[in-house]
Amino acid sequence: MSSPTRLLVLGVVRIFQPVHGYDVRRELRSWRAESWANVAPGSIYNALKSMARDGLVEVVGTDQVGGRPERTSYRLTAEGEREFGRLVREAFWAVAPSVDPLMPALSFIWTLRREEAIAALEHRIQALRGEAERARLEIARLDDPHSRDQVALMLDLAARRAAAELPWAEELVAKLRAGEYTFADERAPAEPTAR
Amino acid sequence: MSSPTRLLVLGVVRIFQPVHGYDVRRELRSWRAESWANVAPGSIYNALKSMARDGLVEVVGTDQVGGRPERTSYRLTAEGEREFGRLVREAFWAVAPSVDPLMPALSFIWTLRREEAIAALEHRIQALRGEAERARLEIARLDDPHSRDQVALMLDLAARRAAAELPWAEELVAKLRAGEYTFADERAPAEPTAR
DNA sequence: GATTGATTAGTCAAATTTGACCAACGTGCA
DNA sequence: TGCACGTTGGTCAAATTTGACTAATCAATC
Numbered sequence: 001m002s003s004p005t006r007l008l009v010l011g012v013v014r015i016f017q018p019v020h021g022y023d024v025r026r027e028l029r030s031w032r033a034e035s036w037a038n039v040a041p042g043s044i045y046n047a048l049k050s051m052a053r054d055g056l057v058e059v060v061g062t063d064q065v066g067g068r069p070e071r072t073s074y075r076l077t078a079e080g081e082r083e084f085g086r087l088v089r090e091a092f093w094a095v096a097p098s099v100d101p102l103m104p105a106l107s108f109i110w111t112l113r114r115e116e117a118i119a120a121l122e123h124r125i126q127a128l129r130g131e132a133e134r135a136r137l138e139i140a141r142l143d144d145p146h147s148r149d150q151v152a153l154m155l156d157l158a159a160r161r162a163a164a165e166l167p168w169a170e171e172l173v174a175k176l177r178a179g180e181y182t183f184a185d186e187r188a189p190a191e192p193t194a195r
Numbered sequence: 196m197s198s199p200t201r202l203l204v205l206g207v208v209r210i211f212q213p214v215h216g217y218d219v220r221r222e223l224r225s226w227r228a229e230s231w232a233n234v235a236p237g238s239i240y241n242a243l244k245s246m247a248r249d250g251l252v253e254v255v256g257t258d259q260v261g262g263r264p265e266r267t268s269y270r271l272t273a274e275g276e277r278e279f280g281r282l283v284r285e286a287f288w289a290v291a292p293s294v295d296p297l298m299p300a301l302s303f304i305w306t307l308r309r310e311e312a313i314a315a316l317e318h319r320i321q322a323l324r325g326e327a328e329r330a331r332l333e334i335a336r337l338d339d340p341h342s343r344d345q346v347a348l349m350l351d352l353a354a355r356r357a358a359a360e361l362p363w364a365e366e367l368v369a370k371l372r373a374g375e376y377t378f379a380d381e382r383a384p385a386e387p388t389a390r
Numbered sequence: 391g392a393t394t395g396a397t398t399a400g401t402c403a404a405a406t407t408t409g410a411c412c413a414a415c416g417t418g419c420a
Numbered sequence: 421t422g423c424a425c426g427t428t429g430g431t432c433a434a435a436t437t438t439g440a441c442t443a444a445t446c447a448a449t450c
Binding site: 160 | 202226233283289292296300301306319323345
């Protein structure tokens with residue numbers, strides 16, 4: 001039971017309590033959390049309810065503005081405070097691998113034709129360059145004083161990871177150009193002179 | 196409906212058809228997929244069933260060895276073959292961000308005491324060094340001829356990503372040592388001379 | 391003063407993921 | 421022979437995630 005979502009929602013409640021779900025959602029949006037966590041609306045509201053069930057969080061009350069849906073406000077319990085500390089430390093000390101949408105694709109790269117694989121990788125290289133650039137520009141444009149520093153740290157890390165993937169992809173393209181590996185449009189390992 | 200799990204299971208069925216769920220599971224284990232995809236048993240069997248429902252895959256038959264549970268074998272349909280191509284290309288061309296367990300922790304780093312944050316980051320630095328080293332050793336030890344090359348590519352990429360995180364973490368530690376940011380054990384932004 | 395579009399606040403069915411659990415079989419070893 | 425331990429093959433309830441959808445309010449714009 002570690003759940004990054006739990007940590008995230010619990011942490012936001014901890015800072016802004018009392019808060020309701022939509023506040024959490026808005027805050028996480030300003031953290032750019034869509035790109036590194038599960039923060040679809042259902043995930044957030046579910047996290048709040050399940051943490052309430054588990055006594056980490058409690059309902060402060062509900063209010064209503066005009067004819068809009070009721071808002072339920074939450075705050076941490078003492079138990080929630082303890083659990084928050086535990087989750088932060090756990091997340092920091094555990095170097096957990098994360099799911100990665102590229103790996104599955106890479107597993108099947110050789111089902112493409114060689115030329116298409118090269119094209120896909122080159123497209124990716126361009127995209128990664130753009131990604132790193134975008135992160136830099138976005139860092140310059142951060143303004144929310146509450147989250148500026150942390151978000152900048154994360155964008156920086158993301159940019160560096162993208163930058164690390166770049167030479168990897170470039171070297172792979174070079175190998176493919178040199179005839180390494182066997183692709184869908186080929187029968188036997190390609191000889192440099194063949195075809 | 197992109198699902199890396201679907202792509203992964205569909206792709207394995209495509210290679211080894213006819214196959215049953217356990218075969219898929221074993222193959223994905225040899226790909227080290229636990230570290231970059233959702234391959235818990237339930238995920239795999241569920242993917243097979245849902246793809247059968249959607250007509251991407253069809254049951255070849257069932258057999259039973261001794262008194263063990265029945266095995267259901269699957270193979271691709273024409274529709275599944277088309278969908279496989281679509282999924283591979285989609286996964287390659289889309290540069291999707293992935294969920295990352297470090298980011299949520301990083302969001303709350305300032306809830307630790309400064310010394311603890313530094314210790315956590317240093318632990319992480321060591322872990323990343325180990326990670327990169329482990330990947331290198333594991334590459335040398337790969338033997339399954341069916342998956343050797345792809346797995347080596349992936350381990351290499353993972354090692355490089357880890358290596359990219361290293362200078363990021365080191366620079367952050369340096370900044371924390373220099374008194375940047377404000378932590379739980381501090382009231383105001385730390386002045387170099389304070390404390 | 392009406393229309394258009396963004397923001398607020400949240401719900402819910404469907405899909406996916408988790409991982410503990412079950413039961414049979416093989417293998418080595420004392 | 422007996423028994424501990426790993427492998428085979430899969431199930432299932434519970435938890436989580438998705439994202440389309442509802443429905444009201446607010447701010448501009450024509």
